[in-house]
Amino acid sequence: MATFLRLLSPTTIPKDAPFLSSTLVPLQNPSSHSFFPSFSSIPTPDARRLCFKAQAVSGAVHGHSDRNVSDLVERPWKTNDARLVLEDGSIWRAKSFGASGTQVGEVVFNTSLTGYQEILTDPSYAGQFVLMTNPHIGNTGVNPDDEESRQCFLAGLVIRSLSICTSNWRCRESLGEYLAKRNIMGIYDVDTRAITRRLRQDGSLIGVLSTEESLTDEHLLDLARKWKIVGVDLITGVSCDAPYEWIEKTNTEWEFNKDYSHSENFHVVAYDFGIKHNILRRLAAYGCRITVVPSTWPASETLNLKPDGVLFSNGPGDPAAVPYAVQTVKEIIGKVPVFGICMGHQLIGQALGGRTFKMKFGHHGGNHPVGNHVNGRVEISAQNHNYAVDPASLPAGVEVTHINLNDNSCAGLACRELNLISLQYHPESSPGPHDSDPAFKEFIQLMKANKA
Numbered sequence: 001m002a003t004f005l006r007l008l009s010p011t012t013i014p015k016d017a018p019f020l021s022s023t024l025v026p027l028q029n030p031s032s033h034s035f036f037p038s039f040s041s042i043p044t045p046d047a048r049r050l051c052f053k054a055q056a057v058s059g060a061v062h063g064h065s066d067r068n069v070s071d072l073v074e075r076p077w078k079t080n081d082a083r084l085v086l087e088d089g090s091i092w093r094a095k096s097f098g099a100s101g102t103q104v105g106e107v108v109f110n111t112s113l114t115g116y117q118e119i120l121t122d123p124s125y126a127g128q129f130v131l132m133t134n135p136h137i138g139n140t141g142v143n144p145d146d147e148e149s150r151q152c153f154l155a156g157l158v159i160r161s162l163s164i165c166t167s168n169w170r171c172r173e174s175l176g177e178y179l180a181k182r183n184i185m186g187i188y189d190v191d192t193r194a195i196t197r198r199l200r201q202d203g204s205l206i207g208v209l210s211t212e213e214s215l216t217d218e219h220l221l222d223l224a225r226k227w228k229i230v231g232v233d234l235i236t237g238v239s240c241d242a243p244y245e246w247i248e249k250t251n252t253e254w255e256f257n258k259d260y261s262h263s264e265n266f267h268v269v270a271y272d273f274g275i276k277h278n279i280l281r282r283l284a285a286y287g288c289r290i291t292v293v294p295s296t297w298p299a300s301e302t303l304n305l306k307p308d309g310v311l312f313s314n315g316p317g318d319p320a321a322v323p324y325a326v327q328t329v330k331e332i333i334g335k336v337p338v339f340g341i342c343m344g345h346q347l348i349g350q351a352l353g354g355r356t357f358k359m360k361f362g363h364h365g366g367n368h369p370v371g372n373h374v375n376g377r378v379e380i381s382a383q384n385h386n387y388a389v390d391p392a393s394l395p396a397g398v399e400v401t402h403i404n405l406n407d408n409s410c411a412g413l414a415c416r417e418l419n420l421i422s423l424q425y426h427p428e429s430s431p432g433p434h435d436s437d438p439a440f441k442e443f444i445q446l447m448k449a450n451k452a
């Protein structure tokens with residue numbers, strides 16, 4: 001039977017209370033048969049103090065300790081040591097974890113309930129602070145399997161409550177330790193709901209996160225107001241340096257879509273604009289041999305490889321800031337079947353003669369309903385984008401195949417004549433629901449039909 005211990009959040013412990021209760025926290029450590037998590041798995045110093053205190057109290061209750069409880073209480077608890085200063089002049093005081101320093105970026109909110117590690121390693125978040133609307137983050141720690149790229153490219157993480165312990169069989173380290181090693185700043189104990197409401201009302205905002213007391217609020221505000229993300233090429237900083245082959249597939253848990261054949265082997269060239277590993281794993285699981293190429297890889301070199309299809313990946317920043325990539329897409333479409341995902345979809349939109357624009361606060365989360373006009377179904381999808389294709393700007397012959405049902409924005413395109421499909425969102429579902437996985441099959445079918 002699970003054992004529960006009641007713990008107070010550090011900020012609400014009355015001065016004279018040796019140990020009181022407010023929230024229920026399961027404390028189990030199967031390996032040691034202790035009721036308490038191992039000390040090193042508890043992420044923050046306050047959490048460690050709390051747990052130490054709880055163990056001591058429990059020991060006293062059970063007659064295992066003769067230490068006086070008041071000797072064990074360390075005060076003060078961790079107090080606010082970080083500021084998030086937004087370009088609108090608001091200042092949000094918080095507690096830091098992970099790396100320290102000063103970092104500028106655009107603040108966006110993500111409504112996913114799970115998958116913080118995949119979000120942290122999604123290169124499309126380069127230049128952005130991700131604020132998680134789910135209030136409790138860190139409880140499953142991090143593991144080696146859920147990485148979506150070789151590093152964390154985001155500016156930082158903003159959360160309400162940092163879990164005081166980790167509990168998952170795959171966990172290898174705590175979120176705080178992981179972020180510190182990767183030099184990524186995080187803050188907790190900040191009113192994420194209030195910030196989200198502000199972003200929804202006023203749109204995405206530039207912010208500066210700092211743990212440096214010596215910097216004035218005015219200086220941080222000035223940094224935020226001078227920094228720009230629109231019109232900046234962020235792809236160059238996240239793409240690979242040289243081509244490589246990808247063979248790893250998703251594991252058998254992903255074989256829910258039994259009606260596709262693994263027997264055919266299509267060669268796909270995948271442009272890495274910040275590609276997520278699960279796009280590659282899903283393509284491999286559908287039977288593709290994949291050559292990943294850097295964002296600046298010339299179209300002529302790609303066509304020389306005689307691929308069966310080309311994938312244009314997701315990637316960070318403004319699609320209008322990378323005309324070289326649009327040119328590459330222009331030179332490839334119509335010659336081989338093409339699939340675009342997110343940034344890839346936006347570049348295809350431009351290559352077809354359309355326009356992209358910045359949305360008010362974008363779509364970031366694992367719960368976005370999409371209307372699939374091809375089969376009449378609704379897909380619940382994973383999304384992460386701040387820009388969109390303006391459907392009115394597209395030429396005749398280009399079909400809007402998918403619509404985001406929250407705001408009717410363009411979520412997918414097809415041009416049958418050019419053997420082209422694209423999605424504004426994430427069929428690789430990592431993290432997120434799997435409803436859109438058949439899009440990979442559609443790409444396979446395009447390649448198959450073209451080969452026949």
Ligand SMILES: NC(=O)CC[C@H](N)C(=O)O
Pocket residue numbers: 124313314315316317318319341342343344384385386387388
């Ligand atoms: N996930 C992505 O590819 C993001 C696309 C683009 N950078 C945007 O924010 O709209």
